[in-house]
Amino acid sequence: MYSGASNFVSATDTAFVVVIGISVIFLVGITLTMLWFVYRYNKKRNPVATQIHGSNTLEVVWTVIPTILVLVMFFYGWAGYSPMRNAPENAMKIRANARMWSWLFEYENGIKTDTLYVPLDKAVALDLISLDVIHSLYIPAFRVKEDMVPGKTNKMWFIAQKAGNYELFCTEYCGLSHSYMFTEVKVLPQPEFDVWYARMADTTLQKEAAKIPGVRGRQIVQTNGCLACHSADGSKLIGPTFKGIYGHTVVVNTDGREREIVVDDEYITRSIYEPDSDVVKGYTKGMMISYKQQLNDADIAEIIEYLKTLK
């Protein structure tokens, strides 16, 4: 409570304390009254019941007081909520993409990460994109949470006010591995953030990395959440493992017919662009959705290099 991790913490926590406070007062008050009535008006002490025929004063009191209390709760709720709706103009923009079951954050300079990096004390505005089903982005420490609805760009903004790492997870049940759909927010002081931001965008560094076969491909597979469904170590997750996949023969179902096929560049490309055209035997259609919007042929070439390294 009142950690100050973001600009929304104090108003949210105040609204919470007010609502809980009023509820506790009523809980205690009503319970005590009830116990008192049980004692005072039981058959022994009060053998003849008194009939009460309405009381205008009482009616007014128990209408007016709760109305005021509810308005007080509304006031604190609204005071906390309404600033969340309007991001400042100069906020740093990040696109947050959710898919079953991973996160991908895209920054204005084109870099992509699976962990959310934000600078300290600066407004950050997120565009919330879902690529498949309804997800919800939740950063408990920042007191922010917003649904991510396919076909609709919801918004969220905040100012992180304390450096450190915070949990970020999906809080809308979105299928089998929903509970693994979590990552971190890393809040870095501005100078550190700038260094990170520039280093990530440095193409010479990326070219260096790209010289080692499979390194770029592994990054692509990681940032795009493929590993939520495909293991690299032979274990079966939602989809077949990537281990030893390249050059092996698989049985697939193509338009209702079974056929054997050797895993080559063309097959892998098709599997990524049109996952439902050849469905691996033993798996269901429609689990993997197309990456046509997110990946291009060059990315897939890197992925193939990576898959070749998984002997």
Ligand SMILES: [Cu+2]
């Ligand atoms: Cu989700």
